Amino acid sequence: xxxxxxxxxxxxxxxxxxxxxxxxxxxxxxxxxxxxxxxxxxxxxxxxxxxxxxxxxxxxxxxxxxxxxxxxxxxxxxxxxxxxxxxxxxxxxxxxxxxxxxxxxxxxxxxxxxxxxxxxxxxxxxxxxxxxxxxxxxxxxxxxxxxxxxxxxxxxxxxxxxxxxxxxxxxxxxxxxxxxxxxxxxxxxxxxxxxxxxxxxxxxxxxxxxxxxxxxxxxxxxxxxxxxxxxxxxxxxxxxxxxxxxxxxxxxxxxxxxxxxxxxxxxxxxxxxxxxxxxxxxxxxxxxxxxxxxxxxxxxxxxxxxxxxxxxxxxxxxxxxxxxxxxxxxxxxxxxxxxxxxxxxxxxxxxxxxxxxxxxxxxxxxxxxxxxxxxxxxxxxxxxxxxxxxxxxxxxxxxxxxxxxxxxx
Amino acid sequence: xxxxxxxxxxxxxxxxxxxxxxxxxxxxxxxxxxxxxxxxxxxxxxxxxxxxxxxxxxxxxxxxxxxxxxxxxxxxxxxxxxxxxxxxxxxxxxxxxxxxxxxxxxxxxxxxxxxxxxxxxxxxxxxxxxxxxxxxxxxxxxxxxxxxxxxxxxxxxxxxxxxxxxxxxxxxxxxxxxxxxxxxxxxxxxxxxxxxxxxxxxxxxxxxxxxxxxxxxxxxxxxxxxxxxxxxxxxxxxxxxxxxxxxxxxxxxxxxxxxxxxxxxxxxxxxxxxxxxxxxxxxxxxxxxxxxxxxxxxxxxxxxxxxxxxxxxxxxxxxxxxxxxxxxxxxxxxxxxxxxxxxxxxxxxxxxxxxxxxxxxxxxxxxxxxxxxxxxxxxxxxxxxxxxxxxxxxxxxxxxxxxxxxxxx
Numbered sequence: 001x002x003x004x005x006x007x008x009x010x011x012x013x014x015x016x017x018x019x020x021x022x023x024x025x026x027x028x029x030x031x032x033x034x035x036x037x038x039x040x041x042x043x044x045x046x047x048x049x050x051x052x053x054x055x056x057x058x059x060x061x062x063x064x065x066x067x068x069x070x071x072x073x074x075x076x077x078x079x080x081x082x083x084x085x086x087x088x089x090x091x092x093x094x095x096x097x098x099x100x101x102x103x104x105x106x107x108x109x110x111x112x113x114x115x116x117x118x119x120x121x122x123x124x125x126x127x128x129x130x131x132x133x134x135x136x137x138x139x140x141x142x143x144x145x146x147x148x149x150x151x152x153x154x155x156x157x158x159x160x161x162x163x164x165x166x167x168x169x170x171x172x173x174x175x176x177x178x179x180x181x182x183x184x185x186x187x188x189x190x191x192x193x194x195x196x197x198x199x200x201x202x203x204x205x206x207x208x209x210x211x212x213x214x215x216x217x218x219x220x221x222x223x224x225x226x227x228x229x230x231x232x233x234x235x236x237x238x239x240x241x242x243x244x245x246x247x248x249x250x251x252x253x254x255x256x257x258x259x260x261x262x263x264x265x266x267x268x269x270x271x272x273x274x275x276x277x278x279x280x281x282x283x284x285x286x287x288x289x290x291x292x293x294x295x296x297x298x299x300x301x302x303x304x305x306x307x308x309x310x311x312x313x314x315x316x317x318x319x320x321x322x323x324x325x326x327x328x329x330x331x332x333x334x335x336x337x338x339x340x341x342x343x344x345x346x347x348x349x350x351x352x353x354x355x356x357x358x359x360x361x362x363x364x365x366x367x368x369x370x371x372x373x374x375x376x377x378x379x380x381x382x383x384x385x386x387x388x389x390x391x392x393x394x395x396x397x398x399x400x401x402x403x404x405x406x407x408x409x
Numbered sequence: 410x411x412x413x414x415x416x417x418x419x420x421x422x423x424x425x426x427x428x429x430x431x432x433x434x435x436x437x438x439x440x441x442x443x444x445x446x447x448x449x450x451x452x453x454x455x456x457x458x459x460x461x462x463x464x465x466x467x468x469x470x471x472x473x474x475x476x477x478x479x480x481x482x483x484x485x486x487x488x489x490x491x492x493x494x495x496x497x498x499x500x501x502x503x504x505x506x507x508x509x510x511x512x513x514x515x516x517x518x519x520x521x522x523x524x525x526x527x528x529x530x531x532x533x534x535x536x537x538x539x540x541x542x543x544x545x546x547x548x549x550x551x552x553x554x555x556x557x558x559x560x561x562x563x564x565x566x567x568x569x570x571x572x573x574x575x576x577x578x579x580x581x582x583x584x585x586x587x588x589x590x591x592x593x594x595x596x597x598x599x600x601x602x603x604x605x606x607x608x609x610x611x612x613x614x615x616x617x618x619x620x621x622x623x624x625x626x627x628x629x630x631x632x633x634x635x636x637x638x639x640x641x642x643x644x645x646x647x648x649x650x651x652x653x654x655x656x657x658x659x660x661x662x663x664x665x666x667x668x669x670x671x672x673x674x675x676x677x678x679x680x681x682x683x684x685x686x687x688x689x690x691x692x693x694x695x696x697x698x699x700x701x702x703x704x705x706x707x708x709x710x711x712x713x714x715x716x717x718x719x720x721x722x723x724x725x726x727x728x729x730x731x732x733x734x735x736x737x738x739x740x741x742x743x744x745x746x747x748x749x750x751x752x753x754x755x756x757x758x759x760x761x762x763x764x765x766x767x768x769x770x771x772x773x774x775x776x777x778x779x780x781x782x783x784x785x786x787x788x789x790x791x792x793x794x795x796x797x798x799x800x801x802x803x804x805x806x807x808x809x810x811x812x813x814x815x816x817x818x
Contacts, residue, residue, distance in 0.1 A: 013584050041586040050586075072580040079585070127488065164714055164809050171481040171812060172711040175422050176488070177450040203807060205814040294706045302581040305573055305715060388808035398612060399717065399797035400573050403580060405614040 002032070003105030005323070007054075008039035008046065008112035010118065011079065012155030013072035015161070015304045016315035017140050019084070020110045021074055023068045023319025024138070025054055028106070031327060037102055040263050043109070046081035047091065049098055057406065066404035070313055071302035074406055082118050085125050092125050099133055100126040106134050106326040110319070112141035112152070116334055116358040123332030123354060134326040136361055137334035137354055138318050142301045144193035148352045149336035153318055156311030159197035159302040159327075162186060163388060165296060166201035166209060166241065173237045179289040181228060181238045185207070185276025186296055189245040192216050192364045194300065196376040197239035197384055210238045211374040215245035216363050219254055224279070225286045232287065240283075244273055254278060273297075273362030280354035305401045310356065314347070319350045345386035411441065412514030413734070416463075417448035417455065418549075419520035419527065420488065422481035423563030424570070424713045425724035426549050427813075429519045430483055432477045432728025433547070434463050440736060448512055452518070452527050453489035456500065458507060466815065475813035477721055480711035483815055489528050490523060496538075501534050508542055515543050515735040519728070521550035521561070525743055525767040531762060532741030545737040546743035546763055547727050551710045553602035555767040557761045558745035562727055563710070565720030565796030568606035570712040571595060572797060574705060575610035575618065575650065582646045585628055588698040590637060590647045593618070594685025596709055598654040601773045602627050603709065605785040606793055607650035619647045621784040624654035626773050628663055633688070634695045636783065643694065649692075653682055663687060682706075684815070714810045718799035723756070730758045754795035 005028045010019055021038070028036045038057070040050035052075075058064055069072060085092050099107065109119050116137045123135040139146050144155035165183060173182045186387075188194040192214025202208020208232050213219055231238055246254045255274035273295060280293030318335040325333060333351040340346040368380040394401035414437045418426055430447070437445045447466070449459035461484075467473055476483060494501050508516065518528050525546045532544035546557050554566035575593060582591045597603040601623025611617020619640050622628055633649075640647055655663045664683035683706060689702030727744040734742060742760040749755040777789040803810035 013581050045586060072578050073584050076586060077584045160808055165708055165712075167809060167812065168711040168713060169479050169707055171479065172422050172707045172765060175482050175486045177454060178483060200809065203809065205812050261747065292707070294708075297580055297703045298581045298701070299574055299708075300701075302577040303574075304577060372472065385807070390808065391805060396800060398794070399569055399799065400576060400612065403576065403614050 002327070003103045004035040004037060004279070005033050005106045005108065006037040006039060006051065006099065006102065006104045007108040008042045008110065009073035009075045009077050010042040010109060010115035011077060011141065012112070012301060012339070013077065014140055014142050014301055015157040015307045016153050017072070017110055017310050018070050018074045019068045019312045019315035020138050020140060020319035021154060022064045023316035024108050024323055026064060027320040027323040030174055031323065034247040035102070037374045038075045041076040042078035042080060043082060044078035045076065046098060047095060051102070054407060061285055063404055066178070066395065066402060068316065069392060069401065071304040072404035073129070074404065079114070082121050085121065085326040095122070096129070096131060104133055104241045104325065106136070108136050108138055108326070109213065109323050110138040112143065112357055113146055113357070113361060116146070116185065116354055117282040119334065120332070120354045120358040126331065134331035135328070136322040136326050136330065136351070137357070138322045139155055139334060142259035142317070143188055143191055145191045145361045146362070147357050147362045149334070149335060150339040150347065151387060153311055155193060157307040158194055158300050158301070159384055160308045160388035161198065161300050161306045162194060162197045162296060162305050163200035166198045166239070167206050167364060169210070169294060170201060170206055170239050171339045173239060176228040179232055179236050181240065181280065181282070181283045181287065181289060183240045183242060183276040183280040183291070183293045184296065185242055185244055185273065185293065185302055188215060188243045190215055190361060190363070192243055192369070195241055195243040196364060196380050199376045199381060200384060200388060207361045210235070211248050213240070213374065213378060214364055214369055215243040215247065216366070217369060217371070218249050220249070220283060228283055229287055240279070242275055246275055305394050307392060308388045310387055312392050317349055321351070325351045342382045342386060345389070411736070412512045412536045413444040413446060414442050415446040415448060415460065415508065415511065415513045416517040417451045417519065418482035418486050419524035420482045420486060420550065421521070421710060422486065423551050423710055423772040424480045424566040424716045425562050425721050426519055427479050427483045428477045428724035429547050429549060429562060429728035431473045432725035433732055434467055435473060436729040440732065444511070446513070447484045450485040450492060451487035451489060453487035454485065455507060456504060460511070464539070468812055472813055475804065475811060477725065478713055478741050478810065479812035480713040483813065490521070494530065495533050501561060502548040504531070505538070505540060508533060513542055515545070515732065517545055517547055517731050517735070519547040519549045520768070521552065522555055522768055522770060525555070525763055528743065529741070529763045529767040531776065532799050535740065535743065543738070543740035545718070545731040545733045545735050545760070546766070548743060551595055551603060551774055554600045554770045554772070556766050556771050559756065560746060560796060562720055562724035564602060566712070566716040567603055567709050568609065568793055569717045569797035570611035570709050570715045571603060571606045571705060575607045575648070576615050577775060578703060579610060579615055579617070581650050582648060586645070588641055588645050589624050590649065590689065590692045590698060590700040592649045592651060592685040592689040592692070592700070593735055594651055594653055594682065594702065594703045594704045596705070597624060598653045599624055599770060601652055603777070604652040605773060605789050608785045609789060609797060618650040618784070619644070620649045621622070622649070622651040622655050622737065623773055623778055624652040624656065624776060625775070626780070627658050628655040629658070630691065634692065637692055638696055649688070651684055651688060653684055655684055656804045665695070667799040671709070691814060697743045715805050716801060717797045718801045719796055721801050728756055730760070751791045754798070
């Protein structure tokens with residue numbers, strides 16, 4: 001007989017992270033696991049013994065269907081980085097005592113590259129103390145920056161919202177018979193997967209963005225103005241997609257040129273925003289035309305109403321696969337998605353050593369960035385297109401998408 | 410036999426302004442009108458003889474179905490204010506010559522209070538020169554600030570997007586076990602109809618915003634901080650909805666306290682934005698907590714993917730009613746919606762003298778603003794709730810909502 005399961009959510013929210021939670025819960029229950037616990041606020045909450053018995057939350061299929069359609073982390077999240085064992089062994093002792101008390105055999109953590117560091121440290125520690133608890137990471141991040149896996153759940157839905165919003169913003173920007181520049185600022189600190197997804201707006205009924213600036217490429221303000229000026233000779237309304245994390249040649253973020261308040265999170269990351277507004281102001285001044293900066297802001301990670309069914313389904317599947325991998329005896333691994341083909345879109349799901357994944361960051365390959373046109377290549381489009389396909393209709397009540405509510409605290 | 414029809418779109422885009430265009434076109438054709446012309450870029454374009462024969466654009470039902478689902482003005486728009494006849498009679502002469510050349514008998518203009526001024530001036534002029542052309546205004550504005558009509562098409566869909574986005578932003582903001590304040594900035598320069606709609610997020614599965622600041626009420630920064638501090642004693646994550654147009658006691662807009670670039674449109678309106686970011690910075694400094702400013706930006710007026718079917722249907726109906734009113738001999742009037750009851754929601758459609766509507770602005774009644782809790786009353790909720798009901802499913806192709814594309818220029 002198996003022991004119990006505990007599952008946590010960590011890092012930034014996505015539109016489909018709860019679908020992975022549903023996949024873990026449902027699969028564990030189907031396999032006969034007695035108790036499935038949920039950590040509240042990830043590993044940080046667990047250290048304070050904050051957890052819940054998920055049987056008390058998910059009583060039927062309706063709750064699980066709502067869970068799949070509810071954005072952000074149902075269990076709450078954290079941006080807490082576990083110290084090295086050598087530095088603070090007492091934290092590890094405490095955690096494993098809590099796990100023992102709850103008779104945990106399987107530990108699942110849904111998160112990004114920082115969160116996979118937690119799985120690495122805990123599985124390494126379990127090895128040294130000969131604990132039989134199995135630790136499996138479940139990939140999640142809108143940033144799509146995890147190594148080894150073809151893509152990460154959360155990315156497809158964010159890409160779909162970005163593309164749909166960009167299409168609508170483009171239509172909106174065409175309305176007046178005057179020159180204008182719209183700069184859309186998109187998330188992605190160091191990697192351009194999300195910003196590149198704005199190119200999806202370019203399809204039969206929409207020209208898409210005119211320039212797409214990924215953070216992988218040094219941003220040159222003079223070249224930007226020259227290009228905008230050139231494009232304006234044949235087009236009234238220009239649409240520029242920029243990553244929040246674009247940098248100048250001296251390494252400074254463009255948004256650092258603004259006077260917005262700065263905030264540094266516990267992983268030492270700057271909260272970046274303002275590059276779109278800054279460039280909008282600059283282009284308006286240099287070209288003497290109307291300009292607007294639009295931040296897609298947190299909506300791009302929580303717009304479940306425009307989620308990709310492909311993404312929701314895969315998020316569920318990686319949750320389910322984590323449980324099966326643990327049952328097969330695996331530990332210290334992350335579930336990965338491997339692409340078999342683009343047309344038709346086919347993937348397989350497996351696992352991979354966490355040491356090769358944690359704390360790494362997968363950038364957009366240089367060959368997928370179009371340096372001539374400032375955009376992305378067909379390879380990028382073939383890669384991202386399948387990830388935004390199909391929809392899971394929201395459950396609309398009173399004119400609004402219904403969620404499952406749990407105010408963790 | 411009737412003469413021809415010309416229809417134009419004016420002012421800011423909405424998610425459903427094209428549904429009114431569909432209503433005009435289809436009704437006119439059903440009544441046997443030979444030609445239905447569309448002005449490009451409103452009256453400003455017409456003065457430059459920019460127009461199209463809509464038969465060449467709408468060949469079948471699919472085009473009209475796509476039109477209903479396409480945001481922003483299909484024909485392009487303008488923010489052009491017609492001068493008084495006495496000032497520039499040559500403009501009126503020119504316009505009427507163009508109308509005569511096209512054998513126009515019915516002139517329809519879809520727009521807000523500035524656009525209704527155009528209908529007023531043209532119908533007045535037609536009276537003085539004994540022209541038989543009939544001029545009817547068709548209401549449209551997300552701001553919902555037109556007098557006499559119960560509400561304006563465009564408002565319901567904007568309200569629905571604002572409410573749905575606010576629900577998702579609230580879920581996103583709850584994710585970490587730490588204090589935070591999220592300030593959502595919503596459109597509406599002088600009237601709080603849109604900002605008040607954020608209250609719709611408060612329903613069975615969501616607490617909704619904690620404070621809602623309408624522009625009808627003087628904004629007091631000290632009181633705002635005091636209230637936020639007080640609320641934070643019992644709640645981790647605060648959500649504040651503010652209008653872009655909130656003002657201090659000295660009459661300055663809060664966004665004027667920022668150093669964002671200013672832009673004044675041809676009606677003399679400032680483009681306002683930045684109050685959300687400014688207040689977010691202020692609250693972060695004063696309360697020492699994480700804070701984020703989110704602008705819903707143009708998405709709130711162009712998010713057709715979250716449009717209200719009630720709104721789309723009414724937008725179509727006011728377009729159709731305009732044609733019928735003109736056929737009955739009316740001119741110098743605007744189509745209005747009159748509410749018969751909230752529960753069940755019932756409305757009738759009629760027309761009203763344009764002189765009583767043009768250039769006026771309907772504010773949120775003082776009795777619908779909750780000054781104790783800083784929000785809106787149940788009367789406001791009963792008013793707005795019916796307007797966001799039901800959906801018109803987008804036609805999804807390749808994972809994205811499909812629009813009908815016409816790049817006016």
